[in-house]
Amino acid sequence: MALPTPSSRISLLRPTAVNTVLAEVREARAAGRDIASLLRGEPDLPTPEHIVAAAERALREGRTGYPDNQGEPALREAVAAKLARENHLHYSAGDEILITTGATLGIYAALAAALEPGDEVLLPEPIYDAYRSPIALAGGTARSIPAQRVNDRFVLDADAVRDACGPRSRVLLLNHPWNPTGTVFRRAELAALVAVAEQQNLLVLSDEIYEAIRYDDREFVSPAALSNAARARTIVINSFSKTYAMTGWRLGYCAGPALWMRAIFLVLQQASRGPATFVQDAGVAALNGSQECVEQMRCEYSRRRESVCTALAGLPYARVLPPEGGFFAMVDLRAAEEPSDRARRRLLWDHGVVVMHGAAYGAAGEGTLRISFAAGGRSLEQGLARLREGLCAKSE
Numbered sequence: 001m002a003l004p005t006p007s008s009r010i011s012l013l014r015p016t017a018v019n020t021v022l023a024e025v026r027e028a029r030a031a032g033r034d035i036a037s038l039l040r041g042e043p044d045l046p047t048p049e050h051i052v053a054a055a056e057r058a059l060r061e062g063r064t065g066y067p068d069n070q071g072e073p074a075l076r077e078a079v080a081a082k083l084a085r086e087n088h089l090h091y092s093a094g095d096e097i098l099i100t101t102g103a104t105l106g107i108y109a110a111l112a113a114a115l116e117p118g119d120e121v122l123l124p125e126p127i128y129d130a131y132r133s134p135i136a137l138a139g140g141t142a143r144s145i146p147a148q149r150v151n152d153r154f155v156l157d158a159d160a161v162r163d164a165c166g167p168r169s170r171v172l173l174l175n176h177p178w179n180p181t182g183t184v185f186r187r188a189e190l191a192a193l194v195a196v197a198e199q200q201n202l203l204v205l206s207d208e209i210y211e212a213i214r215y216d217d218r219e220f221v222s223p224a225a226l227s228n229a230a231r232a233r234t235i236v237i238n239s240f241s242k243t244y245a246m247t248g249w250r251l252g253y254c255a256g257p258a259l260w261m262r263a264i265f266l267v268l269q270q271a272s273r274g275p276a277t278f279v280q281d282a283g284v285a286a287l288n289g290s291q292e293c294v295e296q297m298r299c300e301y302s303r304r305r306e307s308v309c310t311a312l313a314g315l316p317y318a319r320v321l322p323p324e325g326g327f328f329a330m331v332d333l334r335a336a337e338e339p340s341d342r343a344r345r346r347l348l349w350d351h352g353v354v355v356m357h358g359a360a361y362g363a364a365g366e367g368t369l370r371i372s373f374a375a376g377g378r379s380l381e382q383g384l385a386r387l388r389e390g391l392c393a394k395s396e
C-alpha cells in the first residue's frame with residue numbers, strides 16, 4: 001500500500017552545511033579517529049553568570065507561562081534601548097520590535113512576510129548557507145552576487161548588485177560582520193548598497209548577529225541607521241547567540257517599520273509563540289546589565305584570531321585572511337589548486353581536523369576554507385597544529 005510522502009516543497013530544502021559535515025565527523029569518530037574541530041560558530045565561553053542567574057530567578061518566580069507573543073514588554077523595551085544606545089536607531093517597543101526564537105526564526109518569518117512566489121532574494125556570495133532553504137520555503141529564489149576580492153578583503157560591489165536586479169528582485173539580504181568572509185562593511189559601502197535598494201525598491205534584510213565581534217576598533221553600522229529612508233526599507237535581525245554566548249537559549253529579535261512587524265508577527269504566531277518567558281527575562285538582564293562581559297569575550301576572540309594568523313603564517317600554498325569581524329577566518333587555498341571539499345575531507349580523514357569548505361557557502365567560496373575560532377584553548381591549539389600539518393602535506 002502506498003504511504004504518504006513529504007510535500008514537494010520539502011525537496012527544495014537542504015540540511016545545513018554544518019549538519020552535513022557533522023555527520024561525516026561522527027562517521028570518522030565512529031571509525032576511531034580523534035578529530036579536533038574548527039567547524040562551528042559555537043562559542044565555548046559560558047553564558048555570563050548574571051544572565052544565568054536572571055533565568056534561574058525567573059524560573060523560581062514561576063515565569064513559565066506563555067509569553068506575550070510579540071515578546072515580553074520588558075525585553076522589547078530593553079531591545080529598543082539597546083538599538084538607541086549602540087546603533088543610533090529608534091524603534092517603538094510597542095509596534096516596531098518582535099522577539100524571536102533565535103535569528104533563525106526571524107530570518108524565516110521576514111522572508112515569508114516579504115516574498116511572493118517566484119520573488120528573488122539577492123544574496124552576496126560566499127554566504128551563510130542556511131539562508132537558501134528558508135528563501136525556498138517562503139517561495140522565493142536566491143540570486144547570488146559573487147563577492148569581489150580586493151586586497152584580501154571580500155567586498156560586495158553595488159554595481160554588481162544593480163546589474164543582478166531583475167523584475168522579480170524583492171529583497172537584498174546583507175549579513176555583516178559577514179559569515180564566512182569576516183568583512184565588516186564600511187559606511188560608504190553600505191550607503192552605495194542602500195542606494196541600489198532604494199533605486200530598485202528592494203527590502204533590505206540585515207542580519208546583524210555578529211555585530212559585537214569586531215577587531216581593530218572597526219565601526220559597526222546598521223544599514224537602517226544610514227537615513228530615515230534606509231530605515232523605512234530595512235528589517236534588522238539580531239540575536240543573543242553570539243554576543244552573549246547564548247546559542248542554546250534560542251533568543252533573538254527583529255526591528256523595523258510597524259507595517260513589517262505586523263506582517264512578521266502573523267508568521268511568528270503560526271511557527272512559535274515566542275521564546276520561553278524565563279529566557280526572555282534572561283535577555284533583559286543581558287541587554288540592561290553591564291556590557292563588560294561582551295568586551296571580555298571580544299578580547300578573547302581577538303587573541304584567538306591572532307593565534308590563527310600566527311599558526312598558519314608562512315605556508316607555501318595557503319594564506320590566512322584575517323577577519324574584520326566574527327569568529328571565522330578564511331584560508332585562501334587557490335594556489336594549492338585543490339577543490340575545497342576535497343581539502344576538507346583530506347584534512348578530516350588524514351589529519352584529524354574538521355573545517356568547512358568554502359564551496360559550502362556558494363561557488364564564490366571555492367578556493368577557500370573557513371576556520372572557526374569560536375572555541376579556543378586546547379581544541380583550537382590542536383586543531384591549528386593539525387591544520388598546518390595538513391596544509392603543508394599538500395605542498396609536498
Ligand SMILES: Cc1ncc(COP(=O)(O)O)c(C=O)c1O
Nearest residue numbers: 041102103104128179239241252
Ligand atoms: C549569519 C548567521 N545568521 C544567523 C545564524 C543563526 O542564529 P541564531 O542562533 O540566533 O538562530 C547564524 C548561526 O551561525 C549565522 O551565522
